[in-house]
Amino acid sequence: MPTPPLTPRPTATLFAGRVHVAYMQLYVMSGSGFATDPDQANKGQVNGLCGAAVPGMLFLTTGLHTGATHLTIEQYDEEPALDDAWEEIVEVSFRPDDELVSLVEWAGQASYPFLLPVQYYRVRYCATGMDAASAADVVTGDEPPLDRYLLQLWPDFPQPDRIRRQTADVAAYWHQAWRD
Numbered sequence: 001m002p003t004p005p006l007t008p009r010p011t012a013t014l015f016a017g018r019v020h021v022a023y024m025q026l027y028v029m030s031g032s033g034f035a036t037d038p039d040q041a042n043k044g045q046v047n048g049l050c051g052a053a054v055p056g057m058l059f060l061t062t063g064l065h066t067g068a069t070h071l072t073i074e075q076y077d078e079e080p081a082l083d084d085a086w087e088e089i090v091e092v093s094f095r096p097d098d099e100l101v102s103l104v105e106w107a108g109q110a111s112y113p114f115l116l117p118v119q120y121y122r123v124r125y126c127a128t129g130m131d132a133a134s135a136a137d138v139v140t141g142d143e144p145p146l147d148r149y150l151l152q153l154w155p156d157f158p159q160p161d162r163i164r165r166q167t168a169d170v171a172a173y174w175h176q177a178w179r180d
Contacts, residue, residue, distance in 0.1 A: 031097030063130030067139030
């Protein structure tokens with residue numbers, strides 16, 4: 001009987017925890033810029049959840065309007081397998097402007113720095129619970145998050161963004177909104 005291929009494991013977990021979103025937004029920033037215009041971030045893309053059109057940044061859209069959600073950022077040496085546990089999956093290309101990169105909450109209210117070598121990456125943004133979080137609109141205090149997110153990065157050549165899986169109505173809305 002053949003041995004199943006091994007699934008790559010993350011070489012580093014760059015962030016894992018609760019983050020506060022407002023206006024359904026989080027950002028990954030590098031260099032000195034702080035651009036949060038969703039029209040620019042998603043320009044020319046087919047997906048509306050992970051904007052990568054502005055060099056050195058990612059514009060992450062969530063289902064929750066305001067409150068706490070959970071995000072994990074993992075770095076890999078090679079492409080990880082797709083995980084069926086995630087309802088939404090999109091991919092983009094990203095190259096940080098500087099090795100100091102930060103996960104940034106809306107309006108820069110908090111940031112969580114990590115180091116990432118300057119090179120091209122493929123980024124997979126995965127989500128679960130977007131419709132439930134969108135329906136709730138706000139999560140306050142110590143309420144448990146309704147949605148959760150995973151950002152996976154591995155070295156790769158630049159390529160067009162793509163939607164790997166879409167099930168939520170709110171994800172479909174954002175995919176269409178940035179194309180119009």
